[in-house]
Amino acid sequence: MLVIQENISLKNYNTFHIDAKAKFFVEVKSEDEFAELQNTEIWKEHPHFFLGGGANILFTKDFDGIIIKNAIMGKHILREENDTIFIKAGSGESWAKFVNRCVEQGYQGLENLALIPGTIGGSAVGNIGAYGTEAKDVIYEVEYLEVPSIEYRVPSTKHNETNVAPRKILRNAECKFAYRESIFKHELKNKVFITAVIFALKKVKDATPLKQAVADIVAIRKTKLPDPAQTGTAGSFFKNPTVTEKKYLELKEKYPELISFPAGELVKLAAGQLIELTGLKGYTQGNVGVSVRHALILINLGNGTGEEMM
């Protein structure tokens, strides 16, 4: 049964712990509940925003619409082909728990992505990555429902049928995955509700090395990253920028220690090092600041607002 709440604080629904308010808030546990939502007056009259674990969101103001908290759960094996196992996971499932479960079962491919907060749906939107692995390396397909923008929602007074679009699928190559990028951040931004992701993982006989790899990654992450349950943060806030060769050489002359990586005709720089060079690591202002442990991480020191963070 769908429960639409009004004037809800989002503080417990984003890892930055920003106390923004949502005019309407609804938890959706199934495609049927999403269809039910689309038959309400509130849906027809308000903009929407899909929320997973809120681990990659900075609310800069209250939201005068409906926040759809994704709670579509469930995971099951679709099929096995030789040593590849295809697993379908509901988009509202916890990413970190999914990784642990797969590793326990001896399904290889997710180990480097252990302990990343958020949901299965969020992993596809952001093409999450860590330690040389990205979600795109293991995502086979993404299932979604198309969502009409507000001007195309049929008023229920004129039309009592639900206009729910059929389920659609994007293959990996169609998702336009790139460094923390996907089609869901651009052409399909807020236009689709990702309901499930299908992963292709390798089945191995002995799960011990996978478990060890996860234990190692978790240990490293715990020393480097704040625990979002204790400290408001969304992890690395900045992407590594690319500059022209000319700009790189200028900077290198000024900062001989500059770290760089080739990126086609451009040069990629380490955003964390750039922030450290400006002396901003550990800097605080009001209720927000840059982590002392990791220059890419912005933190909420208590009652920080999204505006302060910007």
Ligand SMILES: Cc1cc2nc3c(=O)[nH]c(=O)nc-3n(C[C@H](O)[C@H](O)[C@H](O)COP(=O)(O)OP(=O)(O)OC[C@H]3O[C@@H](n4cnc5c(N)ncnc54)[C@H](O)[C@@H]3O)c2cc1C
């Ligand atoms: C401590 C910490 C460490 C982190 N470490 C990493 C890291 O190592 N690597 C990395 O890549 N990221 C990292 N992150 C960022 C974050 O964990 C990921 O981006 C995560 O995938 C966000 O998922 P989410 O469910 O919380 O998405 P949200 O923050 O809820 O949403 C992000 C975007 O996706 C959209 N969205 C979410 N679910 C759906 C859906 N079902 N359908 C349509 N749109 C949807 C939202 O509308 C929003 O635009 C870290 C964050 C924290 C707090």
